[in-house]
Amino acid sequence: MGDGTSETKSSNQMWGGRFAQGPAAIMEEINASIGFDKKLFAQDIRGSIAHATMLAHQGIISADDKDKIVHGLDTILSEIESGQFEFSRRLEDIHMNIEARLATLIGPAAGRLHTARSRNDQVALDFRLWVKEELQKCEGMLTGLIAAFLDRAEEHAETVMPGFTHLQTAQPVTFGHHCMAYVEMFGRDRARVRHAIEHMDESPIGAAALAGTGFPIDRHMTARALGFREPTRNSIDTVSDRDFALEFLSIASICAVHLSRLAEEIVIWSTPQFGFVRLSDAFSTGSSIMPQKKNPDAAELVRAKTGRINGSLIALLTVMKGLPLAYSKDMQEDKEQVFDSAESLELAIAAMTGMVRDITIRADRMKAAAGSGYSTATDLADWLVREAGLPFRDAHHVTGRAVALAEQKACELAELSLADLQAIHPDITDKVFGVLTVEASVASRTSFGGTAPSEVRKQIAWWRTRN
Numbered sequence: 409m410g411d412g413t414s415e416t417k418s419s420n421q422m423w424g425g426r427f428a429q430g431p432a433a434i435m436e437e438i439n440a441s442i443g444f445d446k447k448l449f450a451q452d453i454r455g456s457i458a459h460a461t462m463l464a465h466q467g468i469i470s471a472d473d474k475d476k477i478v479h480g481l482d483t484i485l486s487e488i489e490s491g492q493f494e495f496s497r498r499l500e501d502i503h504m505n506i507e508a509r510l511a512t513l514i515g516p517a518a519g520r521l522h523t524a525r526s527r528n529d530q531v532a533l534d535f536r537l538w539v540k541e542e543l544q545k546c547e548g549m550l551t552g553l554i555a556a557f558l559d560r561a562e563e564h565a566e567t568v569m570p571g572f573t574h575l576q577t578a579q580p581v582t583f584g585h586h587c588m589a590y591v592e593m594f595g596r597d598r599a600r601v602r603h604a605i606e607h608m609d610e611s612p613i614g615a616a617a618l619a620g621t622g623f624p625i626d627r628h629m630t631a632r633a634l635g636f637r638e639p640t641r642n643s644i645d646t647v648s649d650r651d652f653a654l655e656f657l658s659i660a661s662i663c664a665v666h667l668s669r670l671a672e673e674i675v676i677w678s679t680p681q682f683g684f685v686r687l688s689d690a691f692s693t694g695s696s697i698m699p700q701k702k703n704p705d706a707a708e709l710v711r712a713k714t715g716r717i718n719g720s721l722i723a724l725l726t727v728m729k730g731l732p733l734a735y736s737k738d739m740q741e742d743k744e745q746v747f748d749s750a751e752s753l754e755l756a757i758a759a760m761t762g763m764v765r766d767i768t769i770r771a772d773r774m775k776a777a778a779g780s781g782y783s784t785a786t787d788l789a790d791w792l793v794r795e796a797g798l799p800f801r802d803a804h805h806v807t808g809r810a811v812a813l814a815e816q817k818a819c820e821l822a823e824l825s826l827a828d829l830q831a832i833h834p835d836i837t838d839k840v841f842g843v844l845t846v847e848a849s850v851a852s853r854t855s856f857g858g859t860a861p862s863e864v865r866k867q868i869a870w871w872r873t874r875n
């Protein structure tokens with residue numbers, strides 16, 4: 409806690425007209441957002457320049473005042489960018505810090521900037537611009553991650569590995585196919601990002617405090633200048649709405665969950681017991697006590713970031729729940745959640761992209777595991793349906809007996825003799841051995857979206873045209 413003593417003596421310069429005394433120190437402490445909303449400085453300045461330009465264009469302020477304002481704001485931008493700007497907590501937030509500095513720089517003309525505007529639409533604008541830019545950044549990063557997976561999928565379109573359900577060996581798949589599952593997930597995330605950008609592409613500025621304004625402003629002009637498709641359509645909703653932040657957090661949460669599942673697989677696959685992959689030195693750490701260890705720290709941290717991101721979504725949903733229209737100060741609590749999640753998500757995507765590109769695939773280990781655990785039992789059952797004309801349920805039963813026998817003999821299905829198999833069902837011929845290998849198994853799965861290398865290559869080609 410700051411002492412705030414010397415700064416709380418005078419009444420606030422922005423609304424001092426009505427208030428005789430300055431805020432109590434604790435009030436300043438709970439009220440101030442400058443500690444985190446200074447991140448919005450560039451958006452705030454862009455918004456103010458667009459607003460001032462429009463005010464002058466509409467004859468609401470003079471061209472001369474507009475020029476002073478724009479020039480002053482440009483100066484402030486370079487002061488902040490070069491680290492010379494002194495932020496003051498007494499001035500509460502980024503909006504008032506910038507406006508106060510503008511007054512020092514250009515004098516009374518600064519007071520005209522806030523005509524036909526309120527901090528309510530101002531903060532809605534700044535934050536929306538920030539979230540929109542962040543989503544655009546995420547879109548690019550997801551494209552990079554998808555590209556990394558497409559390359560690995562191409563490289564390993566034929567590499568067999570066990571496919572799992574319940575983390576028990578189920579059926580052989582290819583590593584390329586497994587990679588493409590993540591391409592689908594991150595592709596959906598990217599589509600959600602694009603949709604959200606489109607969704608939030610409306611300019612809040614000009615809604616003023618909540619009711620709009622009597623000044624003859626041109627909201628279409630500011631919307632255009634700030635790169636929005638159009639202005640928002642209801643001034644009350646505009647200053648009450650944080651859906652764009654919630655959408656960002658929900659998209660981030662879903663994406664983080666995808667990243668976390670991948671992280672978990674990397675953790676499992678890199679254990680000596682699985683040994684499917686070898687982590688590069690760049691994305692692992694050693695142990696300070698156990699020299700043999702190589703720990704998947706990056707993957708674990710990606711997995712953990714998901715907790716923070718999901719927590720932020722719940723936090724902001726809870727802040728917004730039950731808020732009466734329109735603006736309430738509760739909404740100031742939106743920013744830290746979004747900023748923290750954005751940082752975590754960017755880090756997680758970047759770390760994952762690096763890991764996916766760097767990781768060594770141990771095809772021999774994958775293949776050995778793919779062939780164990782009776783992974784081709786379904787192929788035997790399918791063969792009985794196809795070649796011996798059995799109903800699938802009967803074929804399932806016969807295959808179950810074959811598995812039990814192999815288990816008894818401690819061997820794989822393909823290692824049973826023809827006599828053993830014929831003792832279970834007389835129609836089995838030696839042709840059956842052709843379907844019991846993992847390669848034959850994956851090659852046979854040619855249904856649309858299936859794991860056959862030919863099918864995986866088709867899906868890779870489809871995704872290559874979707875960037």
Ligand code: ARG
Pocket residue numbers: 441445501527528531735737739740
């Ligand atoms: N710092 C505030 C926020 O982030 C700006 C808006 C303040 N508006 C107000 N009427 N107090 O929400």
